[in-house]
Amino acid sequence: MPLGEPRPSPATGFDTATSSPGAHDDLRSPPGAPVHPTQADLSERGARVTLGRLWDAGIGLLVVYAAIVIAFSQLSEFFLTKNNFLNILVGVSILGIVAATQTMVIISRGFDLSVGSTVALAGVVTAEILNAGGSDPLAVSGAIGVGLAVGLVNGLLITVVHVNPLITTLATLSIVRGIAYVWTDALTQSFPGPNLRWLGTGRVFWDIPVSVLIMLAVFVVVWLTLRFTTFGRSLVAVGGNPRAALLAGIDVGRVQLAAYVISGLSAGFAGAILAAQLSAGSPQAANGLELNVVAAVVLGGASLAGGRGRVWGTLLGALIMETLRNGLVLTDVSSFYQMIAWGAVLLLAVVIDQLRRGEGS
Amino acid sequence: MTPSPDDPRLRLSGIAKAFGGIQAVRGVSLDVRRGEILALCGENGAGKSTLAKILAGEIAPDAGTIALDGQPIHLPDPASAHRMGIAVIYQELNYVPTLTVAENVLLGRLPHRGPIVDWDAVNREARAILAPLAPHLDPRLPVAALPVAERQVVEIARALSLDARVIVMDEPTAALSQQEVHRLFALVRHLASTGVSVIYISHRLDEVFSLADRIAVLRDGALVDVWAVNQTNRAELVRAMVGRSVEELYPRRESTPGEPMLEVRDLSRVGKLVDVSFSVRTGEIVGVFGLLGSGADVLVKALFGAVRADRGEVIVGGRSLGLPTPGRARRAGIALVPGERKEEGLVLGMSVRENLSLSTLSAISEWGFIKQRTERTHAVEMVRALQVRTPGIEVPVGRLSGGNQQKVVLGRWLQARPRVFVLEEPTRGIDVGAKVEVYRLMENLAEEGAAILLVSSELPEILSMSDRILTIADGRLTAEFRRGAVTQEEVLDSAIGGAAA
Ligand SMILES: Nc1ncnc2c1ncn2[C@@H]1O[C@H](COP(=O)(O)OP(=O)(O)OP(=O)(O)O)[C@@H](O)[C@H]1O
Ligand SMILES: [Mg+2]
Numbered sequence: 001m002p003l004g005e006p007r008p009s010p011a012t013g014f015d016t017a018t019s020s021p022g023a024h025d026d027l028r029s030p031p032g033a034p035v036h037p038t039q040a041d042l043s044e045r046g047a048r049v050t051l052g053r054l055w056d057a058g059i060g061l062l063v064v065y066a067a068i069v070i071a072f073s074q075l076s077e078f079f080l081t082k083n084n085f086l087n088i089l090v091g092v093s094i095l096g097i098v099a100a101t102q103t104m105v106i107i108s109r110g111f112d113l114s115v116g117s118t119v120a121l122a123g124v125v126t127a128e129i130l131n132a133g134g135s136d137p138l139a140v141s142g143a144i145g146v147g148l149a150v151g152l153v154n155g156l157l158i159t160v161v162h163v164n165p166l167i168t169t170l171a172t173l174s175i176v177r178g179i180a181y182v183w184t185d186a187l188t189q190s191f192p193g194p195n196l197r198w199l200g201t202g203r204v205f206w207d208i209p210v211s212v213l214i215m216l217a218v219f220v221v222v223w224l225t226l227r228f229t230t231f232g233r234s235l236v237a238v239g240g241n242p243r244a245a246l247l248a249g250i251d252v253g254r255v256q257l258a259a260y261v262i263s264g265l266s267a268g269f270a271g272a273i274l275a276a277q278l279s280a281g282s283p284q285a286a287n288g289l290e291l292n293v294v295a296a297v298v299l300g301g302a303s304l305a306g307g308r309g310r311v312w313g314t315l316l317g318a319l320i321m322e323t324l325r326n327g328l329v330l331t332d333v334s335s336f337y338q339m340i341a342w343g344a345v346l347l348l349a350v351v352i353d354q355l356r357r358g359e360g361s
Numbered sequence: 362m363t364p365s366p367d368d369p370r371l372r373l374s375g376i377a378k379a380f381g382g383i384q385a386v387r388g389v390s391l392d393v394r395r396g397e398i399l400a401l402c403g404e405n406g407a408g409k410s411t412l413a414k415i416l417a418g419e420i421a422p423d424a425g426t427i428a429l430d431g432q433p434i435h436l437p438d439p440a441s442a443h444r445m446g447i448a449v450i451y452q453e454l455n456y457v458p459t460l461t462v463a464e465n466v467l468l469g470r471l472p473h474r475g476p477i478v479d480w481d482a483v484n485r486e487a488r489a490i491l492a493p494l495a496p497h498l499d500p501r502l503p504v505a506a507l508p509v510a511e512r513q514v515v516e517i518a519r520a521l522s523l524d525a526r527v528i529v530m531d532e533p534t535a536a537l538s539q540q541e542v543h544r545l546f547a548l549v550r551h552l553a554s555t556g557v558s559v560i561y562i563s564h565r566l567d568e569v570f571s572l573a574d575r576i577a578v579l580r581d582g583a584l585v586d587v588w589a590v591n592q593t594n595r596a597e598l599v600r601a602m603v604g605r606s607v608e609e610l611y612p613r614r615e616s617t618p619g620e621p622m623l624e625v626r627d628l629s630r631v632g633k634l635v636d637v638s639f640s641v642r643t644g645e646i647v648g649v650f651g652l653l654g655s656g657a658d659v660l661v662k663a664l665f666g667a668v669r670a671d672r673g674e675v676i677v678g679g680r681s682l683g684l685p686t687p688g689r690a691r692r693a694g695i696a697l698v699p700g701e702r703k704e705e706g707l708v709l710g711m712s713v714r715e716n717l718s719l720s721t722l723s724a725i726s727e728w729g730f731i732k733q734r735t736e737r738t739h740a741v742e743m744v745r746a747l748q749v750r751t752p753g754i755e756v757p758v759g760r761l762s763g764g765n766q767q768k769v770v771l772g773r774w775l776q777a778r779p780r781v782f783v784l785e786e787p788t789r790g791i792d793v794g795a796k797v798e799v800y801r802l803m804e805n806l807a808e809e810g811a812a813i814l815l816v817s818s819e820l821p822e823i824l825s826m827s828d829r830i831l832t833i834a835d836g837r838l839t840a841e842f843r844r845g846a847v848t849q850e851e852v853l854d855s856a857i858g859g860a861a862a
Contacts, residue, residue: 230729
């Protein structure tokens with residue numbers, strides 16, 4: 001790899017806004033080919049699907065996932081059942097919703113560690129509103145309002161005051177969680193069952209849980225945003241080279257602020273869903289969720305240096321982590337070993353991804 | 362085999378290199394003699410930098426051999442090229458921005474006493490190395506704080522101080538102005554007289570003719586011609602490079618400027634700009650010329666709000682922006698083509714298409730959704746209009762050659778059709794053929810009513826393209842000239858005169 005040249009970004013069908021041809025096949029032109037290709041030539045090239053691109057499109061992750069599924073289906077007869085599969089999906093929905101929007105934050109060269117605490121506080125607010133006689137929509141709005149507030153605080157501190165995102169969101173992680181404890185006296189706030197039942201345990205179509213549909217919808221929206229909108233493109237540009245984005249006239253601060261607000265909103269909404277699933281708002285809820293979220297995003301192929309991320313990769317990353325947890329529980333592995341397995345899979349997936357990338361370039 | 366004085370200093374035989382399917386260098390065989398200055402010319406993407414990187418040990422050739430003083434050598438990595446005495450100055454600068462000038466110059470060979478770095482010696486040695494090129498440069502400054510041109514000087518100084526047998530310089534003067542170029546040439550000639558061989562890559566043909574002993578031309582990766590410098594001329598060289606003759610480098614035109622479009626009032630920044638006021642009218646091209654550290658680069662950035670001014674006002678089309686921010690400047694219709702493409706101009710991981718549309722996203726979208734087809738069409742049009750040599754618009758922009766990357770930076774703003782263009786070294790690294798296209802585009806834009814501020818270190822470019830010329834020194838505007846009524850010397854004098862005052 002020449003020093004002066006940038007590392008070619010491994011491109012993928014799953015790649016978000018940067019749809020770059022990863023495989024060198026795309027560069028092939030016969031010797032003596034015209035120096036300036038024709039119009040059709042120019043736009044067609046790089047759009048073709050090649051083996052290299054498929055490989056780049058997260059096949060490595062799929063292989064890891066398949067291996068996990070096969071292993072557990074051998075170890076437990078309960079694993080490969082429709083019900084368990086739905087369990088996994090429900091289990092992944094909170095993580096997934098938050099990870100989808102975290103992908104946007106990380107692409108823009110940011111970081112949001114406050115999401116777990118926001119989920120908890122939003123759940124508490126949901127419960128409090130319902131217990132005070134508020135309606136379902138009001139409760140959900142309250143939860144989203146919490147997310148909006150946290151997102152705004154994060155975003156403004158980071159973009160206006162220029163505090164480092166890691167420090168900022170580490171601080172709000174602590175503050176928001178603290179507020180949830182103070183508000184509830186550290187007690188879980190239950191609310192009457194009928195409230196929010198549709199959101200928590202509702203099923204539609206072929207028994208698909210509502211929360212799973214919501215998660216998929218969030219992923220589709222994030223994907224559309226990154227792939228097709230000016231905002232999505234700006235996120236990638238800001239993450240890829242903030243200085244160039246600024247000089248291209250992109251409002252870098254506003255773009256980053258929007259990413260944090262969206263991340264907050266989605267965490268707030270996820271908090272309402274979690275409260276609905278548990279029929280309670282708990283200040284301990286979603287403890288450590290932020291680490292799983294970041295792990296899912298990175299597993300999915302996003303670069304922590306910004307400028308690159310894959311939404312569907314994030315979904316796969318989240319699925320891998322939840323499936324692993326589910327399988328280990330089913331096979332009665334102690335939670336200590338679960339921790340070790342969790343870390344091992346994270347390392348394994350990242351190593352595979354790195355190897356694949358090495359081959360691609 | 363023992364080296365004999367008759368052996369060429371450097372002998373390349375059948376060197377070839379392909380990237381994926383692109384044959385960047387095809388079977389190049391070339392001798393460089395002892396103490397010779399050999400210019401290497403060719404269009405953007407001809408393979409010059411690839412050849413330089415092969416000599417730097419950074420890229421392994423697919424085929425061919427290299428011999429140094431008669432001995433076949435193998436260059437698996439940059440360190441071995443170093444040991445062999447081959448020093449390379451890259452087209453894209455390589456420095457550690459957070460380190461000081463002195464640390465960068467002496468990187469990897471800091472003077473020390475035992476394990477302790479001897480900082481006095483570091484600064485002293487760095488100062489000595491820098492003296493012939495930039496006597497005023499403070500070696501204790503971090504490189505990040507320097508303008509492009511000074512960073513380039515730091516790079517050059519480092520390479521020239523390495524005691525090399527062969528020095529390869531890939532467009533070393535792209536951001537330098539005449540004064541620095543003169544100093545550099547004196548130094549290079551001195552080195553050559555001591556037996557050092559120099560391969561000099563440049564798109565500035567005047568420099569090539571004044572410096573080189575021989576000229577070699579690459580086309581599509583193949584060596585097509587080698588002449589002694591007095592056996593050829595500019596026209597022949599250009600024809601060999603681009604395959605056709607380029608008649609008029611600077612298209613002339615009659616200009617009839619209209620109302621003031623860009624007005625700058627008392628723009629100031631502590632230590633950098635002092636009460637800079639001027640205006641550019643619609644249809645007018647105003648050139649700004651300054652030497653190293655004159656503040657021209659700060660002026661450009663301050664106009665666009667990328668550097669915060671302390672005081673002053675920028676007015677576009679009669680409406681004041683106060684002190685602009687980049688977002689406000691863009692919306693008011695100001696376009697900035699920044700001087701350093703890699704750091705300021707491009708998102709390297711993004712494709713050519715995505716880089717081209719970065720400043721026009723709102724114009725090519727509906728309800729926030731980018732119109733895919735429009736975006737593609739625009740990208741293809743721009744690639745053809747500027748003759749960007751790329752396998753396709755979906756290729757990551759970082760894979761293009763330096764000059765082709767520069768065209769992408771330019772193309773981005775051409776699509777935006779702004780009212781005010783601020784161009785900082787717009788033709789930096791662009792070959793002669795494409796330069797004419799860029800100048801024509803500038804003419805057309807002016808004719809259509811754009812106001813253009815051209816900041817360039819290339820005096821002929823400034824003199825021929827500008828309706829009015831402003832010189833800047835020490836952050837102050839020192840003189841104003843009309844086109845045609847001024848010579849290079851006069852402009853240079855007022856750019857230096859201010860500095861001395
Ligand atoms: N890392 C790379 N991957 C793929 N293609 C590359 C890479 N580096 C260079 N190329 C291609 O090789 C060809 C030669 O590039 P090179 O940088 O040597 O041109 P050059 O003569 O230096 O041009 P310029 O005058 O614009 O600097 C170009 O077509 C370029 O796109
Ligand atoms: Mg080059």
